[in-house]
Amino acid sequence: MKIPTERVKELRELSGAGVMDCKNALAEAEGNLEKALECLKQKGFVRAQKKINREARMGAIEAYIHAGGRIGAMVELNCETDFVARTDDFRELAHNIALQVAALAPKYVSEEEIPDGEELVPETVCLLLQPFIKNPEQTIQDIITETIAKTGENIRVKRFARFELVEQEG
Helix, strand or coil, rough: CCCCCHHHHHHHHHHHCCCHHHHHHHHCCCHEEEEEEEEHHHHHHHHHHHHHHHHHCEEEEEEECCCCCCCEEEEEECCCHHHHHHHHHHHHHHHHHHHHHHHHHECCCCCHHHHCCCCHHHHHHEEHHHCCCCCCEEEEEEEHHHHHHHHHCCCCEEEEEECCCCCCCC
8 A cells, every 4th residue: 555655744743753663554554544643652652661671860850830939840850861851852741741740749650659558549649640631641651651652762750849839827
């Protein structure tokens, strides 16, 4: 099946994947853009899983201060190289995670950090499991995985902090 160049370009803009990956996904999906996008996501996830054990020592610290200056968040997001840490995709991811922390106040990065015996709903207290505030169909882990697929490097949330001014009585 011949895949039109415009279709490949459209899928590339939607996914951030390489030209050949887009062309192959469209061929596999018989030209169906939605199926091709899903195929790329699954392949990206597999690719991201292979990178998960690679060391991530570079990165950036992103700060977000909510309008009015009463709530703020800082996130340390790590990747493998400083080159990736300077990309727009990485910076946008860091910003979105800081925004998420400010908005939903998670207590832990992942489920593994929850102390034994605590009765908590992981999806509410674990950052990586929370639905992304800009697209509740995805979790924070999903958007990290997408960025891993785009950049080709392992990416991890190392730590975060959330600050909120609290009015004191008296």
